[in-house]
Amino acid sequence: MEYDVNKIRSYFPVLKQQVYGKPLVYFDNAASTQKPVQVLLKTGRLYTEFYGNIHRAAHYMADKTTDAFESVRDQVQQFIGAGSREEIIFTKGTTESANLVAASFGEQFISPGSEIIVSEMEHHSNMVPWQLNALKRGAKIVKLPMSRNGELQTSLLSELITSKTRLLAVTHVSNVLGTINPLAQIIDAAHRKNVPVFVDGAQAVQHIPVNVKALDADFYAFSAHKMYGPNGVGVLYGKRKWLEQMPPYQGGGEMISEVTFEKTTFSEIPFKFEAGTPNITGVIALGPAIALLQETGMEHIAAWEHQLLDYCTHQLKELEGLVIYGEASQKSGVISFNIDGIHPFDLGTMLDKTGIAVRTGHHCADPLMSYFNIPGTVRVSFGIYNTTEEIDRFIEALKRVVKMLK
Ligand SMILES: Cc1ncc(COP(=O)(O)O)c(C=O)c1O
Structure with a gap:
């Protein structure tokens, strides 16, 4: 079965939202997801x-x-x-x-x-x-x-x-x-x-x-x-x-x-x-x-989100000074990272101004932060409605933001 992401997106009216005049890219799904019309x-x-x-x-x-x-x-x-x-x-x-x-x-x-x-x-x-x-x-x-x-x-x-x-x-x-x-x-x-x-x-x-x-x-x-x-x-x-x-x-x-x-x-x-x-x-x-x-099928969702994970991880790894926390052999669509010399909160705030919602901070997991000896990370987390095009926009925005902050 083909994964029809456009059909899924059509169930989520909020995704048509503009944030600061830019189309919303919602990558904070691990914190909370958006709601489909069926639920509303x-x-x-x-x-x-x-x-x-x-x-x-x-x-x-x-x-x-x-x-x-x-x-x-x-x-x-x-x-x-x-x-x-x-x-x-x-x-x-x-x-x-x-x-x-x-x-x-x-x-x-x-x-x-x-x-x-x-x-x-x-x-x-x-x-x-x-x-x-x-x-x-x-x-x-x-x-x-x-x-x-x-x-x-x-x-x-x-x-x-x-x-x-x-x-x-x-x-x-x-x-x-x-x-x-x-x-x-x-x-x-x-x-x-x-x-x-x-x-x-x-x-x-x-x-x-x-x-x-x-x-x-x-x-x-x-x-x-x-x-x-x-x-x-x-x-x-x-x-x-x-x-x-x-x-x-x-x-x-x-x-x-x-x-x-x-x-x-x-x-x-x-x-x-x-x-x-x-x-x-x-x-x-x-x-x-x-x-x-x-209806979407949990196997299909897992495969789609894994594709997003691979696509995004691959591009992030090309960025200089970027460290990803968590490289287990079995992963779901969550990526936590930091960029050398930039506070995660600054990155998150600047990305927000480009319409991209990510999470920053300790993610309610302080012992894990202590393990890596870091105050926090930037976290992107995918859901059923996210796309590779959104990842392209995120990577492009991230590169611009990093240039401004460095
Ligand atoms: C792994 C994990 N456990 C528990 C929770 C807490 O969930 P809730 O605030 O809905 O009770 C969260 C929320 O982020 C979570 O990510």
Whole structure:
């Protein structure tokens, strides 16, 4: 099947935007993606046609909304290959998913002397919740180190995982380096010692095919806003055997079975972990975003974005004084770089004036920045709607900006 990027672009009205009088080139997809008309229309339809609060009421509007909401749970289950719909929990985002597991799994399974392995390339949202948890429970964080090319030193896992290890937290794809970690191998090493694995999939599900069952991941988290869906919605996949043993994360409506003034019994999963009115609109509007990814085909998306990655990397490497961070053998469409003698923020600001949106800074991965001994990088990250022509414009603008700043 041919990848019809023009058709995909036609779904994203914002891409026709002019920025400072120049056509927009949006290369900050790892931070958040733009939204297609399918998502915008779904949001509008919900409010104009059948909005009501879910699960509770016995009226038409609530029933329609509940059906729409719950059908997205089925869609997510199918999208990531989960074993059952009850293993899909809706949250605010990857950050909340990680906090949920840290708090709830932590309460049940982490005690003084426990160890939690966290990789050195994690986003703060898959590091700080574990640190907070370790602090609270007298546990220790153990580092799974990285190499200079941006690959994890997975050969160390056999010594790092001990009888004290209670969980291993790792990202599927690095938001800074683009590294696609060898998840199946990491999970297998952990499982051989009966250690569950929490996977941060925030930079993976929108770029490569993911099947949580085939990977045998215990937990897998991601955010709708990075996959062409709305803000304020995330997913936590958890294996039933863990979720059923974990206590609720928050108390409130919806997560209860019976409440007396003295005591509460809780709902079954997934509702046990979905206290209060969720982001109803957000979840329902995630549906068409997933449908777009599925219609386009995750294999096709991965191939297209890989082509963009190769095309851009090749041209960047020709620029004098340019250093790329992260040259793993398996990469997604993320390139972090610096240019000798130029602050990344200056580069980013000047590129913006040419209509090109890139990210600059530490990308919420300070330990990774410390590893490379740098304050930050410029990061370009591709999405389904980006093109090689946009890369040409970016490279041309970058050359001009570098000349001005040097
Ligand atoms: C790898 C990774 N994990 C987690 C997050 C946090 O996602 P959110 O802010 O949507 O919770 C991000 C966001 O940039 C990310 O790139």
